[in-house]
Amino acid sequence: MPHPHDALSEAQISAFIADGFVRIDNAFSAETAAAARDILWRDTGCHPNDRATWTRPVVRLGGYHDAPFREAANTPVLHAAFDQLAGEGRWLPPQGLGTFPVRFPSDEDPGDAGWHVDVSFGFDDPDFMAWRVNVKSSGRALLMLFLFSDVGPNDAPTRIRIGSHMVIARQLLPHGEAGLTLRQLSADGFASTADCEETLATGPAGTVYLCHPFLVHAAQPHRGTEPRFMAQPPLVPRGEFDPAQPPSPVQIAIRQACGLDI
Template structure:
């Protein structure tokens, strides 16, 4: 298979471990405005931690840019793992809906383990099947440098085959909150550290968890899903046509191809989470409008 940006080693890493890190996808200077604006939107002072009212916050997006425009290398990488732009739904864009970990559990000496809570599979807005298109890929976009032990999301690569088997055994579908228990028995944990502009492309089955941030530096990421146009196809005639995302599933199940039929109904949910982001956006726009009035 030929790729636009992935090296063969990176492709093999994605298939084996379920994720790959693409470095240097954009310059921080390109998005510095978004970072600065986040503080204004929240009414926090960057240099005064006593103003950080929440230890961790998932913002709504106020601004967006097409991935292909802001981070062409990341876009090419996404196409590489998903089997080409023609299989991807819409024109994916990234927004400034940052998940900021200011100082969550700063006093908690952290050792990642299956015993800790918080492990989940992303995609709270649909019923999950083995071939679900809605969350074709999980991404972690690093908007500002994340050093080790500074709130970087933990990934559990061992969870991918377990989740594959779980979904395979449930053709009737599973609710979004069903997957956390698949962390049991997982032993490898990877901290998603990086520099501003780095992007992790992660298999949609990957369980992951937020970590404490004792560093004093707020951690800025987003994790936008990328959707497939069609459900995944595990029964392609030519095995070269399987996307890497599909190959991971086949490998996990120990088969070369699979004629898979779901028995339940695909469903999408309008979540309380989304309603809350909409409410926050209204509040943040009002705060910015007030600030503007003060300036005039």
Template sequence: MDSVDSVLGMENVDVERFIADGFIKVDQVVPREVGDEARALLWQQIGLSPDDPAGWTQPVVWAADLTGVGPFGQFMASPRLHAALDAIAGPGGWHRRGSVGNIPIRFPRVPPADDRGWHVDSNTQRADGSWGVSRRPATLLLLVLFSEVGKDDAPTRIRVGSQRDLVEVLDDDEVRDPMQMGPIFDEVGRDRAVALATGGPGDAYVVHPFAVHAAQEHFGTEPRFMAQMPVLLTAPLAPGNRTPLARAINW
């Protein structure tokens, strides 16, 4: 990565907004046409057509990029994205991903999936290799958009500032099953404002591992293509770390 591009990219990240809100949007980590190309490949992968709504019968269809080739690799190699991650997790504070991973595609005009509860993603690996949620997260969350996502297009909902609420209810040593934490997630940050992860192809969001978020029903007309992936930190987050990730939870 070019060092000048990295510095300029870091300067364009509103770190104080991330600390306050628990997430930040990064516009155009790749040009829009790269996002369009990725979306075209995903249509091919799932065997459906943007021109044939009759085939849109499921609320969610899962696709994946497991190789990082073509436009997906351009997303993962983006200097602008890398600079944003440096600004939030600190230079050298995160591991580069080679591929995008799983990509849920949400379709309109059908009954919604029952997967829209408030939650945070698993962020801590146990000794047996399984994952859960703890007060020492080893990941942050990255959202990458491959289509237009307006307010009616099932954008991810984020409770603004909820990362500071969740850290107060987690234990230092216990790794909890997020599937058993539904009532906790429902309550954490419930009085906070809700932001919508909207944007266009090529945009991304860097999200704190404790920011409570949720999917929502698709009220628009065109399918929504968005990846949601963990980015591994080089060390679990802990008090004394002075990155924006730590400052966002008052550590």
């Protein structure tokens, strides 16, 4: 029986386990998105009404803790979905959002459109290719994509390889706690997931994609007409994996991929 405050149906949770992501429409309001965009526009150094200032294909902005970003990340529907996917009480409420790769219409190669997974620990190493991920997903409960502008197929939507999280889980399993570095994991260009069907993270402002931490995804050039504003923060776990607790959907997906008992 669903809980009255559940954000996701059983079918959506099953799809998350199998596909590696779920889309939540109207996760935060259009008004909140507009207030956040005003702040982001200011910090890009570009002007929304002067395309001559749109000189770079991507402008990277850091984390933001202003009210619109905190509000967007902490709506009741998102908190309920976090509980359902990562486990009730097993995550930390976001205190803001970031980073923001703001993508502008451009014929120039953005230089960052390769397939990858977001690593989650080892950040003390100055070489980002040495950052790591392990089969427990230490340091990351979810990958999240927050759309702060309307994103259509031409507006540089994030590309997603459906079901790729299962492939990555199997690759990580033999490496235990230490896991693999991004350099090791990407040595083949993620060719192991090349046969996965692809989809695009499109939707109106206020849409959020909650993704499995191992989901393989990629940026792409912007072929539309208006800049794309999106945040791609982690949901941070409250602590390490606890085998005494019932497995969350994130953990169930890993266990199913690795052929382990659930």
